[in-house]
Amino acid sequence: MTSPSPQLSDGQPAGAGRYAPSPSGDLHLGNLRTAVIAWLLARDSGRQFRMRVDDLDTARARPGVAQRQLADLAAIGIDWDGDILWQSQRFDAYAAATAQLTQRGLVYECYCSRREIAEAPRAPHSPPGSYPGTCRDLPESIREQRRAALGNGRTPALRLRAEVTELTITDQVHGDCTGVVDDVVLRRGDGVWAYNLAVVVDDAAQGVDQVVRGEDLLSSTPRQAYLADLLGVARPEYAHVPLAVNAAGERLAKRDGAVTLADLAEEGTTTRSAVARIVASLGGPDGADSIESLRGVVTPESLRSGPWVFD
Ligand code: GLU
Numbered sequence: 001m002t003s004p005s006p007q008l009s010d011g012q013p014a015g016a017g018r019y020a021p022s023p024s025g026d027l028h029l030g031n032l033r034t035a036v037i038a039w040l041l042a043r044d045s046g047r048q049f050r051m052r053v054d055d056l057d058t059a060r061a062r063p064g065v066a067q068r069q070l071a072d073l074a075a076i077g078i079d080w081d082g083d084i085l086w087q088s089q090r091f092d093a094y095a096a097a098t099a100q101l102t103q104r105g106l107v108y109e110c111y112c113s114r115r116e117i118a119e120a121p122r123a124p125h126s127p128p129g130s131y132p133g134t135c136r137d138l139p140e141s142i143r144e145q146r147r148a149a150l151g152n153g154r155t156p157a158l159r160l161r162a163e164v165t166e167l168t169i170t171d172q173v174h175g176d177c178t179g180v181v182d183d184v185v186l187r188r189g190d191g192v193w194a195y196n197l198a199v200v201v202d203d204a205a206q207g208v209d210q211v212v213r214g215e216d217l218l219s220s221t222p223r224q225a226y227l228a229d230l231l232g233v234a235r236p237e238y239a240h241v242p243l244a245v246n247a248a249g250e251r252l253a254k255r256d257g258a259v260t261l262a263d264l265a266e267e268g269t270t271t272r273s274a275v276a277r278i279v280a281s282l283g284g285p286d287g288a289d290s291i292e293s294l295r296g297v298v299t300p301e302s303l304r305s306g307p308w309v310f311d
Helices: 029-044 065-075 091-103 114-119 140-148 195-205 215-231 261-266 271-281 301-305
Strands: 016-019 048-053 107-110 157-160 166-171 175-180 185-187 210-214 237-241
Touching: 016 029, 016 210, 029 048, 029 065, 029 210, 029 237, 029 271, 048 065, 065 261, 091 107, 091 185, 091 195, 091 215, 166 215, 166 237, 175 215, 185 195, 195 215, 210 215, 215 237, 261 271
Parallel strands: 016 048, 210 237
Antiparallel strands: 107 157, 157 185, 166 175
């Protein structure tokens, strides 16, 4: 059961922030720090805080990883409201959203392999990395041939027929950002639902109106905002948080040594001292080792100072 929404003073139900790990491995301190920021910006604005596990690709799911991520989040003091939403349980909702778009003529089948996409001729000025539109306007006779040629249990991918090529979103850390909107994949050829669709459907389902996440996802945001507009759900507010980097300025990763709570514990570093590092990196009170000590301290403006250098 989902807990009842708290009410704001004007009687409107509070919205929600969220954190949504992909269960690909243990969270490192940079990921945990982003989760803390998401939790703070939600709680400090009177919102609920929701948790979601982004386990769309069930074939690649590794048992126990999500449970360890959730345990680490709880261990550093993050709490959340209501049930955890598991994307692996949500395929009917993604199918329903896709059906809604299909009915409006906004979905088409795509038979392209990665290589065909990379090698396809592109219109001049088409944005780098965008889908070149190969399958967008194929006649049905060709579609039948291409469907038959897929083989290997593959189905056609489903793509959105986008009617714009770019969109501007407002980000609380980065300001106005204009980015590419192309014919995004809604369902991959191997049947896996696409991240961009799932995020929009799930944020709406969880009442999320504040998306705080790593800066690496900023470039996908115009596509997600466009999908939200098409599906008739309000765009959430966005804050994309600078990432943690190593001394060489590269994204923090396993190669950087003890970066997860488990690695740190093996070296004799307690969870409390790991939290103290996160607190210090966010300008918390000297020596504080609880995320509560950061209440009221972190704002989107305070995050503009750039990446957290972890060494
Ligand atoms: N699951 C995604 C990740 O871990 C984040 C998705 C999101 O926050 O929208 O990178």
